[in-house]
Amino acid sequence: MNDYLYEVARRLIEFDTVSANSVVPAMDYLAKEFASRGFKTALQPMELLGVSQANLVAWAGPPRSDGLIISAHVDTVPYAGQPGWEREPLKFEAAGDRIYGRGTSDMKGFIAQCLDAMRTQDLSKLKRPLVFVLTASEEVGCLGAHEVAPALKQILGECPVPKLAWIGEPSTYEVYHAHKSIVSFGVTVRGIGGHSGAPAKGVNAIAVMGRVIEAIGRLQEERRMSPDADFQTIFADAPTDVINFGTVRGGLALNMIAEECVLRISYRTLPNADPLQLYREVEQRVAAIDTHDYASREHRATIEIGLPMVVPPLNSPRGTALERALFDVTGAKTSGGALYGTDGGWFTSSGIVSLICGPGDLDQAHQPNEYIRREPFERGTAIVHKVIERLCNSD
Numbered sequence: 001m002n003d004y005l006y007e008v009a010r011r012l013i014e015f016d017t018v019s020a021n022s023v024v025p026a027m028d029y030l031a032k033e034f035a036s037r038g039f040k041t042a043l044q045p046m047e048l049l050g051v052s053q054a055n056l057v058a059w060a061g062p063p064r065s066d067g068l069i070i071s072a073h074v075d076t077v078p079y080a081g082q083p084g085w086e087r088e089p090l091k092f093e094a095a096g097d098r099i100y101g102r103g104t105s106d107m108k109g110f111i112a113q114c115l116d117a118m119r120t121q122d123l124s125k126l127k128r129p130l131v132f133v134l135t136a137s138e139e140v141g142c143l144g145a146h147e148v149a150p151a152l153k154q155i156l157g158e159c160p161v162p163k164l165a166w167i168g169e170p171s172t173y174e175v176y177h178a179h180k181s182i183v184s185f186g187v188t189v190r191g192i193g194g195h196s197g198a199p200a201k202g203v204n205a206i207a208v209m210g211r212v213i214e215a216i217g218r219l220q221e222e223r224r225m226s227p228d229a230d231f232q233t234i235f236a237d238a239p240t241d242v243i244n245f246g247t248v249r250g251g252l253a254l255n256m257i258a259e260e261c262v263l264r265i266s267y268r269t270l271p272n273a274d275p276l277q278l279y280r281e282v283e284q285r286v287a288a289i290d291t292h293d294y295a296s297r298e299h300r301a302t303i304e305i306g307l308p309m310v311v312p313p314l315n316s317p318r319g320t321a322l323e324r325a326l327f328d329v330t331g332a333k334t335s336g337g338a339l340y341g342t343d344g345g346w347f348t349s350s351g352i353v354s355l356i357c358g359p360g361d362l363d364q365a366h367q368p369n370e371y372i373r374r375e376p377f378e379r380g381t382a383i384v385h386k387v388i389e390r391l392c393n394s395d
Helices: 003-014 024-036 104-119 143-156 205-224 277-287 321-330 344-348 374-393
Strands: 040-048 051-060 068-073 093-095 098-100 130-135 164-167 175-179 182-190 242-250 260-268 302-305 309-311 335-338 353-356 371-373
Touching: 003 024, 003 104, 003 374, 024 040, 024 051, 024 104, 024 130, 040 143, 051 143, 068 104, 068 344, 068 374, 098 104, 098 374, 104 371, 104 374, 130 143, 143 344, 164 321, 164 344, 175 321, 182 205, 182 277, 205 242, 205 260, 205 277, 277 302, 321 353, 321 374, 344 353, 371 374
Parallel strands: 068 130, 068 164, 164 353, 175 335
Antiparallel strands: 040 051, 051 130, 093 098, 098 371, 175 353, 182 260, 182 302, 182 309, 242 260
């Protein structure tokens, strides 16, 4: 067993990097580890959603063009209150062929592999730059990547920004070159409260929200009936834009007319679409809704649609040197589309071509009792070495 690989994974899992918390202590630890291997390091401090956060950039190699970015996010999704946990979420636990802990698959296991590979990487043999970009707040909208991508040129100084990025998101070592955009926003219906025994004197916000859900649901149905032939293969499960009603909250008591109802909604659009076009269509459909409730025609509710938060899509060109390297070292034969969003969407805006490939299992990401299997975890160090050899060490 590789003691250092397991030790790094243990340390990372013990950091409570749920997105509502600061990742700074974890980033400080990672920066020291990279620096001890001979890397230049820079922390990019920032405040995101009212919390002090930081991105980490670590780099080595000559200031030449090309090279490689290897990227991962350090934050995780919440575990508190998630039903089904039978193990300690922040405790590294190896049992049988599995390694348990929040973030093992998504994606602290990959980060541990990268650090383990650097333990035996001879930086003097690098012929092109090797850059690690570790981000905060990915799970709440790729906010860290939005900050670091345009700042890489300044952070790296004389070192040119590599144009290829390997993102180690959980893919069971399949290779993905595309993902949909993610857009999220809120819809608030405000009615007129009162006693439920006199419904005609008020406007029930929940009732009107039902019409909002129906209007947006019909839009989802229309999209479902019109799949895009260009994406039938890489998004076989859903070659269309998809919409999800995430949460809905309204009303205070059974005997009160609900004065307010709030819906949180997200959707994902195909990579060739304007991410905000569907948002504009939602605005148009909602504007046409009858805002009376069922009890009276005397009063109307108001509907407010919040500003959208956007994670850009990814649609990287095929046939890059990184794709060839990943195919060669993982045994993958083709590239497809990821069902989730990544930091790669923001990297694209800075001229960086990203591919997704990692040891974790998507079925374990965000799940209770999250785990990574020992075999892909332990062989990942060699995979990192081989990709670096092809992209950064060869002429």
